[in-house]
Amino acid sequence: MPENFFKFIILEFPLELVTRFLVFFVPATLIYLTTTKWLKNYFAARKIQKKGFLQSKVKHDIIWSAVNRFILTFVTIGIAWAVAGNYSLIYTDINKFGGIWYLVFSLVLVFLIHDTYFYFFHRMMHTRLLMKHVHRLHHNSTDPTPFTGYAFHPWETVIEFAFLPLIISIIPLHPIVFAIWQFGGILLFSMYAHLGFEIMPKWWVTNPVTKYFNTPTNHNMHHAKFNYNYGLYFNFWDRIFKTHHVDYEKTFLEVLKPIEVAVQTSEER
Ligand SMILES: [Zn+2]
Numbered sequence: 483m484p485e486n487f488f489k490f491i492i493l494e495f496p497l498e499l500v501t502r503f504l505v506f507f508v509p510a511t512l513i514y515l516t517t518t519k520w521l522k523n524y525f526a527a528r529k530i531q532k533k534g535f536l537q538s539k540v541k542h543d544i545i546w547s548a549v550n551r552f553i554l555t556f557v558t559i560g561i562a563w564a565v566a567g568n569y570s571l572i573y574t575d576i577n578k579f580g581g582i583w584y585l586v587f588s589l590v591l592v593f594l595i596h597d598t599y600f601y602f603f604h605r606m607m608h609t610r611l612l613m614k615h616v617h618r619l620h621h622n623s624t625d626p627t628p629f630t631g632y633a634f635h636p637w638e639t640v641i642e643f644a645f646l647p648l649i650i651s652i653i654p655l656h657p658i659v660f661a662i663w664q665f666g667g668i669l670l671f672s673m674y675a676h677l678g679f680e681i682m683p684k685w686w687v688t689n690p691v692t693k694y695f696n697t698p699t700n701h702n703m704h705h706a707k708f709n710y711n712y713g714l715y716f717n718f719w720d721r722i723f724k725t726h727h728v729d730y731e732k733t734f735l736e737v738l739k740p741i742e743v744a745v746q747t748s749e750e751r
């Protein structure tokens with residue numbers, strides 16, 4: 483067990499900070515360069531907003547994401563300290579709650595609870611004062627890139643990521659579940675949502691199951707139109723509270739139209 487919190491922070495901080503930066507900026511940079519440079523021709527037809535990204539906005543988002551990766555280092559060290567000191571419900575014995583079934587159940591549960599927390603927290607961020615003083619920073623890019631994923635006002639980061647200590651205090655989670663949710667869910671999903679390009683197939687928004695799972699177009703429309711599509715992983719809450727943009731499906735299919743045209747043209751040859 484760590485002797486005290488401050489000693490723990492000082493010892494862990496440098497490595498944790500480097501890790502926080504690498505796990506975000508390496509994939510975000512690779513994804514950005516792949517979509518805008520290396521495979522530019524392939525992705526051009528999948529661009530959600532047809533104009534190019536504004537470099538001043540990309541720079542703005544890189545700076546603010548860096549600030550927030552720094553702030554998040556304190557949160558993740560706090561979590562590591564709580565886990566090491568046995569102050570959380572994180573458990574290591576895989577058989578403790580019935581083995582693999584509880585792992586799967588807790589993974590689904592954590593995504594559903596996080597999605598719910600995010601929806602209502604995000605609606606709150608769009609109230610007049612919070613929008614003006616806090617959340618507008620995230621909306622600086624009306625056409626987001628993967629770097630927008632962590633470009634928040636520090637207050638927003640603190641409230642949004644307060645969810646991490648909260649969830650490990652109320653639900654027993656295995657480190658595997660916590661890691662899948664952290665990297666696959668929070669980190670990679672944030673890059674996917676802010677991709678700026680649509681990568682899902684055409685049937686995604688009409689299939690009775692997949693239509694409830696959000697796409698890059700869904701969140702891109704949130705950045706462009708502000709008061710719709712607040713959801714994170716899913717759009718249940720948007721549909722229930724009528725904040726699901728009425729043109730979402732139409733916009734999604736329009737974005738993918740150039741690909742259909744290209745396929746038809748090559749078949750005609
Ligand atoms: Zn918003």
Ligand SMILES: [Zn+2]
Pocket residue numbers: 620626630676701705
């Ligand atoms: Zn966003």
